[in-house]
Amino acid sequence: MNLYNTEEAAKILGVNVSTIKRWSSAGKLKCIRTAGGHRKFEMTHLTEFIQNGQKPNTRINSIPMDRAEDSRISEWILKSDFKNLVNYIQKQAIHCNRNKILDVFKGMVLAKIPLYDIYDHLITPTLHQIGSTWEKGQISVIEEHFASQTLKDTITRLQGMINFPEKKLGVVMAMNLENELHDIVLKMVDHILEFRGYKVLYSGQLTPLINLEHIFDDYAPKRLYISSTYVENLTNAQSEFDSICQTAERFNLKIFVGGSGFDYIDYNKEPVINRLHSFKDIYSI
Numbered sequence: 001m002n003l004y005n006t007e008e009a010a011k012i013l014g015v016n017v018s019t020i021k022r023w024s025s026a027g028k029l030k031c032i033r034t035a036g037g038h039r040k041f042e043m044t045h046l047t048e049f050i051q052n053g054q055k056p057n058t059r060i061n062s063i064p065m066d067r068a069e070d071s072r073i074s075e076w077i078l079k080s081d082f083k084n085l086v087n088y089i090q091k092q093a094i095h096c097n098r099n100k101i102l103d104v105f106k107g108m109v110l111a112k113i114p115l116y117d118i119y120d121h122l123i124t125p126t127l128h129q130i131g132s133t134w135e136k137g138q139i140s141v142i143e144e145h146f147a148s149q150t151l152k153d154t155i156t157r158l159q160g161m162i163n164f165p166e167k168k169l170g171v172v173m174a175m176n177l178e179n180e181l182h183d184i185v186l187k188m189v190d191h192i193l194e195f196r197g198y199k200v201l202y203s204g205q206l207t208p209l210i211n212l213e214h215i216f217d218d219y220a221p222k223r224l225y226i227s228s229t230y231v232e233n234l235t236n237a238q239s240e241f242d243s244i245c246q247t248a249e250r251f252n253l254k255i256f257v258g259g260s261g262f263d264y265i266d267y268n269k270e271p272v273i274n275r276l277h278s279f280k281d282i283y284s285i
């Protein structure tokens with residue numbers, strides 16, 4: 001769990017340390033007390049405080065302000081300046097600077113930017129840009145791997161920091177096809193579904209189809225989200241997909257598909273409900 005100390009909380013909320021102490025002593029701003037009596041703040045303590053309208057003025061810095069760079073980033077976050085943020089995140093990802101990326105994510109959550117907007121307007125274009133800078137030969141393939149792994153790690157860490165609804169809407173499953181390595185997108189799908197209130201069965205990269213019906217039987221998911229980005233062999237991918245559809249239909253599952261692989265795979269069949277194109281769609285449909 002990532003915690004802020006009193007000084008950092010003061011920098012984020014744009015007040016001095018004694019105000020933070022006063023608010024927390026009065027119970028307005030929740031905190032955790034360490035064995036030594038120090039206050040520690042979770043990101044959710046700060047978001048709850050801001051959302052409850054407890055902060056009297058609007059000056060929130062979204063990330064702890066230590067350096068000139070921090071104030072620039074804070075301004076980009078508060079103005080939803082995704083162009084500059086994408087360039088910044090790409091640079092940090094190539095250099096494996098996980099904490100700097102996480103600071104931006106946390107800042108966006110504090111600034112009340114919805115999770116699906118972070119994924120649609122920041123992470124998706126960053127991944128596309130990483131792909132095109134690699135295609136143009138501006139970064140090496142190892143740097144492309146640094147960048148994509150760093151983003152995957154930070155998305156997983158962010159997932160551990162956000163509170164999800166306790167009451168679950170039901171069980172859903174998120175899977176890739178058998179030969180698919182692109183699973184960052186599926187991790188984000190997983191996160192959005194969890195945020196929406198589903199319990200998610202996440203099988204990730206290269207999901208084998210053996211025993212799929214036992215999974216449907218034992219875990220009883222009611223929706224299946226299938227991601228396909230790269231189709232190496234269309235005949236195999238199509239028959240794999242058709243077989244999943246047949247099994248899913250027997251178990252009354254609804255299927256949602258997404259990713260550029262479905263430009264080739266025919267998904268116009270039962271029980272496919274929809275092809276989704278954005279994280280906002282995944283959140284709302």
Ligand code: B12
Pocket residue numbers: 120123124127128130131132135144145148152179180181182183184185186189225226227228229230231232256257258259260261276277278279282
């Ligand atoms: C990171 C990356 C990798 C990483 C993957 C790491 C990981 N764990 O995911 C690694 C290095 C492993 C990799 C490997 C390969 N990659 Co690659 N990769 C990328 C890169 C840079 C980003 C992919 C990504 O995550 N995009 C971000 C997602 C969020 O965007 P999106 O796919 O457009 O998805 C959107 C919608 O379609 C929708 N959506 C997508 N999926 C889903 C799923 C559901 C359920 C829903 C509801 C919605 C939804 O939501 C998104 C938001 O709008 C892309 C470049 C690019 N332009 O995307 C290339 C890219 C996808 N890769 C490509 C290729 C060719 C490969 C390799 C074959 C390379 C090789 N020769 O080995 C292998 C594939 C091996 C395999 N069997 O899968 C090509 C694919 C071309 C094609 N369509 O045929 C691309 C486009 C690069 C290129 N221009 O050549 N890759």
